[in-house]
Amino acid sequence: MTGMTSHLALLLDTLGSRAREQGKGLSDAVGVVGDLGRVLARGSEAEVRDVQAAVAALRERLEVGEVDNQPVKALDGHNGHAYLAGALWAINELMSAQLDVVDAARTAEPTGTRRSQVERVVLAALDGTVPRSPKDIAESPEGAAAGLRNDEISRALSGLLAAGRAEVVDPASPDTDRRRKYFRLVH
Amino acid sequence: MGGGAGRDNLTCQDGGSEAWVAGEIEELRRELDAWLTGGPLETRWLDLASALLRFCHVHRPAPAAWSLVGGEPWVTMSDLQTVVVGRLRRADGLADDEAAVSSFATIAARAALADLLPAELDRAPAWFGGDAAMGAAVVARAVAGAVDEVYGSTFVEHFHARGEHRLRVGEAYPVLPRSPAAFLGEHRPNSRPSNLPTRELTALPHLRLALRDTSVDYVLDFDSWNRLGPLGSDQSLRIAIGQPNLALDELDIHRAEEPRRYTNRGPRAPERQARRVARLAAAAGEAGADVLLLPEYTLNDDTVDHLRPLLRDLRRAPRLVVGGSCGITESGALLNEAWLCLSGTWPSVLHEVVTPPKLSPAPVDGYEENIEAGSEVRVHVGQRWTIAVLICRDAMNTDVLHQLAEIGVNLVLVPAMTSKSRSMTELVTPLLASSQAFVALVAGPAHWVRRLPEPAPARGSRVEAVFGAPYDEGPPLVELPRADDPATCPAPTARGVWIHDSAERTVRWIETELEPTEGHTD
Numbered sequence: 001m002t003g004m005t006s007h008l009a010l011l012l013d014t015l016g017s018r019a020r021e022q023g024k025g026l027s028d029a030v031g032v033v034g035d036l037g038r039v040l041a042r043g044s045e046a047e048v049r050d051v052q053a054a055v056a057a058l059r060e061r062l063e064v065g066e067v068d069n070q071p072v073k074a075l076d077g078h079n080g081h082a083y084l085a086g087a088l089w090a091i092n093e094l095m096s097a098q099l100d101v102v103d104a105a106r107t108a109e110p111t112g113t114r115r116s117q118v119e120r121v122v123l124a125a126l127d128g129t130v131p132r133s134p135k136d137i138a139e140s141p142e143g144a145a146a147g148l149r150n151d152e153i154s155r156a157l158s159g160l161l162a163a164g165r166a167e168v169v170d171p172a173s174p175d176t177d178r179r180r181k182y183f184r185l186v187h
Numbered sequence: 188m189g190g191g192a193g194r195d196n197l198t199c200q201d202g203g204s205e206a207w208v209a210g211e212i213e214e215l216r217r218e219l220d221a222w223l224t225g226g227p228l229e230t231r232w233l234d235l236a237s238a239l240l241r242f243c244h245v246h247r248p249a250p251a252a253w254s255l256v257g258g259e260p261w262v263t264m265s266d267l268q269t270v271v272v273g274r275l276r277r278a279d280g281l282a283d284d285e286a287a288v289s290s291f292a293t294i295a296a297r298a299a300l301a302d303l304l305p306a307e308l309d310r311a312p313a314w315f316g317g318d319a320a321m322g323a324a325v326v327a328r329a330v331a332g333a334v335d336e337v338y339g340s341t342f343v344e345h346f347h348a349r350g351e352h353r354l355r356v357g358e359a360y361p362v363l364p365r366s367p368a369a370f371l372g373e374h375r376p377n378s379r380p381s382n383l384p385t386r387e388l389t390a391l392p393h394l395r396l397a398l399r400d401t402s403v404d405y406v407l408d409f410d411s412w413n414r415l416g417p418l419g420s421d422q423s424l425r426i427a428i429g430q431p432n433l434a435l436d437e438l439d440i441h442r443a444e445e446p447r448r449y450t451n452r453g454p455r456a457p458e459r460q461a462r463r464v465a466r467l468a469a470a471a472g473e474a475g476a477d478v479l480l481l482p483e484y485t486l487n488d489d490t491v492d493h494l495r496p497l498l499r500d501l502r503r504a505p506r507l508v509v510g511g512s513c514g515i516t517e518s519g520a521l522l523n524e525a526w527l528c529l530s531g532t533w534p535s536v537l538h539e540v541v542t543p544p545k546l547s548p549a550p551v552d553g554y555e556e557n558i559e560a561g562s563e564v565r566v567h568v569g570q571r572w573t574i575a576v577l578i579c580r581d582a583m584n585t586d587v588l589h590q591l592a593e594i595g596v597n598l599v600l601v602p603a604m605t606s607k608s609r610s611m612t613e614l615v616t617p618l619l620a621s622s623q624a625f626v627a628l629v630a631g632p633a634h635w636v637r638r639l640p641e642p643a644p645a646r647g648s649r650v651e652a653v654f655g656a657p658y659d660e661g662p663p664l665v666e667l668p669r670a671d672d673p674a675t676c677p678a679p680t681a682r683g684v685w686i687h688d689s690a691e692r693t694v695r696w697i698e699t700e701l702e703p704t705e706g707h708t709d
Contacts, residue, residue, distance in 0.1 A: 003279075003280065003293060003294075003295055004279070004280070004288050004289065004293070007289055007291075007293040007294070008288075008289065010227050011227050011228060011289070011291055014226065014227045014228050015228065018228070027348070028228040028231075030344060030345055030348040031228075031231060031289075031290040031291060031341070031344065031345060032228075032291075034290055034341060034344040035288055035289045035290055035291070035341075038286070038287075038288040038289075038341075039288050042285075042286070042288065043288070092413060093344070096344075096412075096413075096570060099416065099570060100286075100340070100570070103369070103570070103571060104286065106369050106422075133266065134262075134265065134266055134269060135258070135262055135266075150265060154265055154268065154269040154272075155283070155284075156283075157269050157273065158269050158270070158272035158273035158276060158283075159273070159276070159282075159283030159284075160273070161269075161270065161272075161273025161274065161276070161277060162272075162273050162274075162276030162277040162281065162282070162283065163277075163282075163283070164277065166273075168270055177257075178310070178313075178314075179259070179262075179263040179266070179314045179315075180262070180263070180266055181266035181267065181269065181270050
């Protein structure tokens with residue numbers, strides 16, 4: 001989640017600017033609240049604390065009509081129902097984000113062993129001088145023996161790219177199909 | 188994004204001298220540029236994926252363009268998607284399989300796309316023998332696929348927050364890819380409809396483009412999103428099917444000759460019917476059922492009025508009770524609907540929903556059903572369940588079933604009143620595979636006769652209830668009652684519930700007791 005806290009702070013700041021403009025809709029808050037729920041459910045303590053500070057800063061800046069933007073005063077004011085509904089909606093979204101994490105964990109395929117096997121085969125296939133395409137890997141003796149599916153190879157390769165352990169390079173031979181993507185390990 | 192905007196002609200990258208007019212490529216470039224240069228709140232991943240799907244539809248390659256060899260264009264598409272996914276994950280610091288946090292693009296993710304895509308767009312016209320349309324479609328679909336893979340789980344909240352979403356041709360709608368494994372215990376689920384090569388470029392795991400212009404309106408209703416959450420929360424889905432009525436004469440049915448029509452106004456004795464249904468709900472609830480499904484025409488307004496307080500008083504009720512109901516319009520026309528009742532954490536809190544009316548009247552014994560037909564199918568979407576209730580004959584509408592599969596419905600409930608329940612079963616069954624759905628169907632009454640003869644005939648010759656779940660092995664369907672199985676074959680005059688436990692893969696019959704004054708039929 002590199003840079004996620006600064007990204008969320010930017011979104012909150014933009015939302016705050018929009019709130020100050022007359023006639024601007026604020027429905028993009030839907031996505032921002034969802035994002036906050038996910039960082040709460042998955043982020044580190046430091047990330048959550050940073051984001052919480054940004055949320056508080058925005059809330060304090062918002063004007064909510066004739067009453068002060070303090071929870072007790074706002075809830076007792078003319079817009080108390082709307083304030084309460086908004087608070088409950090946001091809490092609901094945060095709970096949904098938490099439950100999504102629970103559901104994802106429950107339905108995750110128990111493929112740790114399989115995933116390791118796929119990664120081993122892909123790493124072995126890339127550990128040479130000749131860059132390899134996903135199709136090369138699938139059709140290699142090791143790939144065929146392991147019965148690697150295309151989606152498994154793609155997932156392993158995108159994971160290696162994301163981790164900076166592999167890179168996309170030009171094919172070794174000029175006669176090679178140039179539509180393909182060729183990968184090699186970063187040493 | 189890259190500096191190629193404004194060019195009308197691209198020269199073949201592989202050294203050929205042929206120049207192609209690549210309008211599609213430039214249009215895609217502009218589409219991507221417009222999104223990438225938006226403000227922080229204007230760069231929603233959902234918007235990009237939707238725009239790319241629309242692009243794929245508008246600029247879909249001609250049928251002849253698909254005559255390619257070597258697994259193309261899917262191999263190229265998959266390769267590019269792999270690279271885009273890797274770049275996006277790297278930009279956002281997401282580990283393999285780690286779900287994205289933000290539904291808006293970070294600066295780093297935008298930079299990654301801006302760095303990668305111009306070169307791909309430059310090359311794309313040459314990929315398929317000069318077919319720039321195919322090249323553009325492949326880039327668009329690959330990027331859309333990557334966005335869906337990394338950020339697709341954030342899409343639904345934008346729809347959910349609007350309460351409902353009506354499918355409109357050319358607009359994207361959310362799909363929730365769910366695994367049924369959590370509800371199948373030790374049993375393996377069947378295969379998810381795989382990513383087999385298809386010419387349809389407008390469908391992603393989390394998002395689809397509505398393309399059918401049909402006479403039926405489809406609405407995704409998110410109003411019960413949270414209330415549906417607890418269904419099956421203990422890692423099994425237990426569905427109860429109730430059979431409250433034994434013969435047709437327990438219902439207020441009239442036949443007219445000119446024209447030949449039958450009118451069914453529901454139970455003749457609403458108060459008694461409410462007590463029967465409440466007993467079925469109590470039996471199902473005590474047995475841990477999540478859902479109770481009742482036949483078509485089980486309820487009418489009076490019955491519901493009597494039933495409501497009885498359900499509130501139950502110690503333990505199924506979270507969802509669904510029964511066929513009939514309403515009357517202001518003009519006096521009859522509506523054949525279904526009543527859904529969701530109980531909250533506190534049983535006294537009921538959330539009631541009435542489905543849109545049945546789409547088409549059913550002929551029975553040469554008489555046409557006297558109802559005002561509906562034109563809408565409302566799908567109830569929750570965090571883990573997407574539920575469709577199809578009333579009797581509507582479950583035989585293959586267009587509807589096909590659309591529901593595309594929507595990703597994973598629980599289909601069919602209240603019916605028919606003598607032909609087996610043919611209905613055969614049509615609903617494909618949903619077990621096409622969207623890994625759980626299916627339950629009930630056909631009332633217990634005996635397809637106007638009045639029970641004495642003695643009443645044995646049960647088991649007619650399908651009264653069907654349970655289906657997306658198992659990989661063994662028969663996915665159970666049809667009941669089975670004459671050869673005393674545990675699931677009730678006595679001729681018994682009322683009660685069958686309960687299917689999807690994890691244990693068992694069915695049992697629970698008979699509900701008769702009231703002291705209650706005979707076998709009204």
